[in-house]
Amino acid sequence: MAKRVTGPEIEKLIQLLAKVPGLGPRSARRAALHLIKKRDQLMGPLSGAMQDAYDKVKICSTCGNVDTADPCTICTDPTRDQSLVIVVEDVGDLWALERAAALNAAYHVLGGTLSPLDGIGPDDLTIAALVDRVKTGEVKELIIAVNATVEGQATAHYITDQLEGMDIKVTRLAHGVPVGGELDYLDEGTLVAALRSRTSL
Amino acid sequence: MAKRVTGPEIEKLIQLLAKVPGLGPRSARRAALHLIKKRDQLMGPLSGAMQDAYDKVKICSTCGNVDTADPCTICTDPTRDQSLVIVVEDVGDLWALERAAALNAAYHVLGGTLSPLDGIGPDDLTIAALVDRVKTGEVKELIIAVNATVEGQATAHYITDQLEGMDIKVTRLAHGVPVGGELDYLDEGTLVAALRSRTSL
Ligand SMILES: [Zn+2]
Numbered sequence: 001m002a003k004r005v006t007g008p009e010i011e012k013l014i015q016l017l018a019k020v021p022g023l024g025p026r027s028a029r030r031a032a033l034h035l036i037k038k039r040d041q042l043m044g045p046l047s048g049a050m051q052d053a054y055d056k057v058k059i060c061s062t063c064g065n066v067d068t069a070d071p072c073t074i075c076t077d078p079t080r081d082q083s084l085v086i087v088v089e090d091v092g093d094l095w096a097l098e099r100a101a102a103l104n105a106a107y108h109v110l111g112g113t114l115s116p117l118d119g120i121g122p123d124d125l126t127i128a129a130l131v132d133r134v135k136t137g138e139v140k141e142l143i144i145a146v147n148a149t150v151e152g153q154a155t156a157h158y159i160t161d162q163l164e165g166m167d168i169k170v171t172r173l174a175h176g177v178p179v180g181g182e183l184d185y186l187d188e189g190t191l192v193a194a195l196r197s198r199t200s201l
Numbered sequence: 202m203a204k205r206v207t208g209p210e211i212e213k214l215i216q217l218l219a220k221v222p223g224l225g226p227r228s229a230r231r232a233a234l235h236l237i238k239k240r241d242q243l244m245g246p247l248s249g250a251m252q253d254a255y256d257k258v259k260i261c262s263t264c265g266n267v268d269t270a271d272p273c274t275i276c277t278d279p280t281r282d283q284s285l286v287i288v289v290e291d292v293g294d295l296w297a298l299e300r301a302a303a304l305n306a307a308y309h310v311l312g313g314t315l316s317p318l319d320g321i322g323p324d325d326l327t328i329a330a331l332v333d334r335v336k337t338g339e340v341k342e343l344i345i346a347v348n349a350t351v352e353g354q355a356t357a358h359y360i361t362d363q364l365e366g367m368d369i370k371v372t373r374l375a376h377g378v379p380v381g382g383e384l385d386y387l388d389e390g391t392l393v394a395a396l397r398s399r400t401s402l
């Protein structure tokens with residue numbers, strides 16, 4: 001703004017809110033005003049929850065999940081099949097798969113994908129920890145659920161190579177037509193995969 | 202989510218972030234993950250700024266602006282023309298007008314518009330305080346900058362009635378074609394107003 005119109009504390013709040021993904025400078029102002037209007041119902045609790053999460057957040061040293069306990073909620077859940085481990089690029093993917101609630105499994109978060117051009121090699125990911133985890137003999141199947149990108153697939157191949165000779169089943173997500181997807185809008189690679197993996201009705 | 206995948210503190214943070222305008226449940230999860238990844242650069246400072254704003258936020262008892270000082274930054278700014286007062290519905294409108302930086306004026310925030318159907322009458326707005334402010338004799342012109350809605354216009358008329366007989370100039374925003382607006386997409390009322398208020402080239 002051209003001139004100061006409010007206190008520096010509120011300007012600071014707006015400036016930091018604008019850095020939250022999903023909020024730009026304009027919606028940060030709208031968000032700040034809403035928080036101020038809902039001072040006791042929202043701003044106070046959110047401020048407290050953020051401080052609480054800030055103080056307690058941990059990365060699970062087993063699987064890489066984000067939690068306030070280490071090992072995390074998933075790794076210590078006795079109702080999950082800890083011998084089935086889904087390998088994902090990051091925590092957002094873990095949460096997305098959990099929303100699908102398809103499998104009652106454990107996870108391993110790689111922290112990204114191999115990307116030589118960006119200087120990201122195997123040591124920047126949790127691949128060694130994954131191999132160690134497999135070596136304990138407690139994991140029976142790894143489902144490689146990386147993104148279907150060039151980097152994702154290269155990472156999947158690298159992991160498979162590292163596990164060569166170990167007694168472990170390694171699978172990957174099926175390719176195919178997204179549920180609700182229109183064929184017209186799909187790329188040819190997806191259509192080829194969907195045809196090859198066709199199932200009987 | 203079907204099962205708990207992270208600590209209660211992080212779930213609480215996601216749940217509260219989802220109540221911030223501009224963020225829904227899915228983007229709240231993305232925002233929480235981003236905050237956790239940027240724990241020291243963003244989450245800590247934002248948490249502190251929110252607590253700080255929570256502790257210090259005040260509504261200016263003169264104009265209704267949101268600030269950490271009362272009277273506010275605008276009301277105490279000696280470089281502003283305090284005799285020119287722009288009347289707005291809420292603080293978001295005040296900030297929007299300040300971004301335009303068209304006038305170096307003071308403000309009066311009504312806190313909404315008259316809306317009998319929603320049970321909002323004159324006593325729910327700061328109209329009496331506005332009249333008192335005019336009575337001090339320090340205000341020379343009021344620019345009624347309420348929204349061009351039925352409620353906004355009714356509120357403008359009500360205010361004008363209250364000021365009847367007082368020595369004050371009351372104006373309103375011009376109607377017309379928005380800058381960059383295409384005639385094709387404008388309603389007839391706007392086009393009529395733009396034609397009637399046409400200016401010479
Ligand atoms: Zn874990």
Ligand SMILES: [Zn+2]
Nearest residue numbers: 261264273276
């Ligand atoms: Zn003020």
